[in-house]
Amino acid sequence: MTDVRDRIIQIIADQAMLDPAELKPDMSPQDIGIDSMGLVESIFAIEEEFDISVPFNANEPESSDFDVSTLGSIINAVEKLVAEKA
Amino acid sequence: MNAKKSKTEKDAKSERKTEKVKGKMKSATSRARNMLGRVIMGRHANGMHRVAITGMGTINALGRDVPSTFEAMREGRCGIGPLDFRDVDRLAVRIGGQVRDWDAEAYFNRQQIVLYDKFTQFTLLAAREAVEQSGLTFDGELGLRSGVILGTAAGGMNTWDENYRTVYEEGKNRVHPFVVPKLMNNAAASHLSMEYGLMGPSFTVATACASSNHAMGMAFNMVRSGAATAMLTGGSEAMLCFGGVKAWEGLRVMSKDACRPFSATRNGMVQGEGAGVFVFEDWEHAVARGADILAEVVGFSMSADAQDIVMPSAIGAERAITGAMLDAQLRPEEIGYINAHGTGTAANDKTECAAVAHAFGPHADRLMMSSTKSMHGHLIGGTGAVELLACIMALRDGIIAPTIGYEEPDPECALDVVPNFAREARVEAVLSNAFAFGGLNAVIALRRV
Numbered sequence: 001m002t003d004v005r006d007r008i009i010q011i012i013a014d015q016a017m018l019d020p021a022e023l024k025p026d027m028s029p030q031d032i033g034i035d036s037m038g039l040v041e042s043i044f045a046i047e048e049e050f051d052i053s054v055p056f057n058a059n060e061p062e063s064s065d066f067d068v069s070t071l072g073s074i075i076n077a078v079e080k081l082v083a084e085k086a
Numbered sequence: 087m088n089a090k091k092s093k094t095e096k097d098a099k100s101e102r103k104t105e106k107v108k109g110k111m112k113s114a115t116s117r118a119r120n121m122l123g124r125v126i127m128g129r130h131a132n133g134m135h136r137v138a139i140t141g142m143g144t145i146n147a148l149g150r151d152v153p154s155t156f157e158a159m160r161e162g163r164c165g166i167g168p169l170d171f172r173d174v175d176r177l178a179v180r181i182g183g184q185v186r187d188w189d190a191e192a193y194f195n196r197q198q199i200v201l202y203d204k205f206t207q208f209t210l211l212a213a214r215e216a217v218e219q220s221g222l223t224f225d226g227e228l229g230l231r232s233g234v235i236l237g238t239a240a241g242g243m244n245t246w247d248e249n250y251r252t253v254y255e256e257g258k259n260r261v262h263p264f265v266v267p268k269l270m271n272n273a274a275a276s277h278l279s280m281e282y283g284l285m286g287p288s289f290t291v292a293t294a295c296a297s298s299n300h301a302m303g304m305a306f307n308m309v310r311s312g313a314a315t316a317m318l319t320g321g322s323e324a325m326l327c328f329g330g331v332k333a334w335e336g337l338r339v340m341s342k343d344a345c346r347p348f349s350a351t352r353n354g355m356v357q358g359e360g361a362g363v364f365v366f367e368d369w370e371h372a373v374a375r376g377a378d379i380l381a382e383v384v385g386f387s388m389s390a391d392a393q394d395i396v397m398p399s400a401i402g403a404e405r406a407i408t409g410a411m412l413d414a415q416l417r418p419e420e421i422g423y424i425n426a427h428g429t430g431t432a433a434n435d436k437t438e439c440a441a442v443a444h445a446f447g448p449h450a451d452r453l454m455m456s457s458t459k460s461m462h463g464h465l466i467g468g469t470g471a472v473e474l475l476a477c478i479m480a481l482r483d484g485i486i487a488p489t490i491g492y493e494e495p496d497p498e499c500a501l502d503v504v505p506n507f508a509r510e511a512r513v514e515a516v517l518s519n520a521f522a523f524g525g526l527n528a529v530i531a532l533r534r535v
Binding site: 035036037040043044053056057058059060 | 178336337338339340341342352353354396397431432433
């Protein structure tokens with residue numbers, strides 16, 4: 001799963017135009033400098049990368065099944081979806 | 087200590103300054119009201135023409151004409167339901183305010199259907215009702231002095247969708263010769279000009295969700311300035327097809343279950359389709375022929391947020407709202423109802439409420455504001471036209487259309503949104519808000535006759 005983790009970090013880092021090394025698991029999208037539309041774009045990129053479907057509604061990010069509060073929670077949620085697919 | 091003191095002094099000073107500016111503005115406004123506000127018959131003292139609405143027509147998810155739409159709005163009926171078109175099973179969002187059981191053959195012949203995309207078909211039907219009600223025939227001079235300005239965001243989206251499918255999915259190398267004249271955004275406006283012989287100023291406006299309001303504002307100014315005697319105006323949208331909804335799905339702002347504007351439980355917008363068309367007519371012309379005047383168009387204002395391509399700005403919205411009242415020479419206290427943009431997204435509804443609260447001050451708590459998108463869905467480029475109907479119903483029938491689907495108050499939307507049930511109320515003047523993606527805002531003001 002480290003591979004999945006690195007690929008997600010790379011996607012988020014590309015979106016934020018940061019070096020992947022600057023990203024920490026406890027950082028929120030806001031901390032990383034990603035706004036709500038940036039998050040929608042990142043999730044799209046994640047879906048394309050892993051061929052999964054992420055349940056996310058920009059109107060109620062906190063109440064989706066997909067936890068986007070921190071980078072760590074995004075990674076966990078994606079890993080789960082990738083595992084479910086396999 | 088000193089620094090603090092000087093800051094307080096500075097604040098007090100700037101406050102005085104604001105007061106002074108405010109005072110100045112007020113007197114300038116009242117002077118303007120005195121100078122410009124006088125109305126002599128059908129003209130303003132400054133030579134501008136008054137503008138009457140003498141016809142209205144529609145087709146949308148609530149009904150195929152104005153009476154059935156009004157009845158649904160009075161009853162707070164929801165026109166949103168499961169979408170029905172090809173490949174809908176491949177969509178994540180499967181609800182919309184669709185015109186059910188649409189059968190173009192019932193209204194148009196084969197030659198017409200070859201040229202009319204669904205958005206043009208909707209426009210022609212709405213116009214038929216509006217022109218019939220107005221009683222106008224555009225013969226001779228009147229035809230030369232009348233035009234058509236319509237709004238649409240996507241124009242012939244169904245035609246794009248069907249023909250892309252033909253060439254990309256089915257691999258065919260030939261399309262029908264009229265694909266271009268059918269899908270172009272100005273097709274509906276051009277067909278109206280041909281249908282009624284309207285030879286004056288005619289064009290189409292595309293400003294996403296504000297298209298119809300921009301179009302009607304332009305038509306208002308054509309008649310007000312004397313450049314035209316009558317204008318057909320409004321807008322149309324027919325984006326409920328696989329490609330149209332799939333594109334919107336991508337933004338992740340669509341609700342999968344319902345449109346609940348201003349409710350704390352709202353979770354996004356729901357698309358609709360249809361058209362609204364009005365006859366805007368020179369007041370003196372309408373009075374001289376004894377026409378039934380439905381309402382008076384008194385003001386229009388537009389602004390650009392110049393900020394973000396999707397996130398709305400309360401400041402830009404407030405500027406358009408205040409601008410429409412100034413243009414109409416209406417005081418905030420005179421506005422009894424606002425038809426909100428009210429899309430049901432988290433961002434729009436709280437931003438719109440903040441803009442209204444700022445623009446109206448204490449009067450914001452006394453006026454009513456509802457979003458009829460909860461019933462007919464968001465008609466994107468056609469939405470302002472269908473929503474103007476709710477404004478006319480408020481002025482003419484004294485019935486305020488509700489915001490249905492309202493479940494729970496949101497402290498960020500703490501205005502009287504007329505939840506769930508229509509209300510009887512006499513209102514003298516109303517506003518209709520439209521705030522588009524791209525930060526383009528357009529607000530229209532109407533007054534009771």
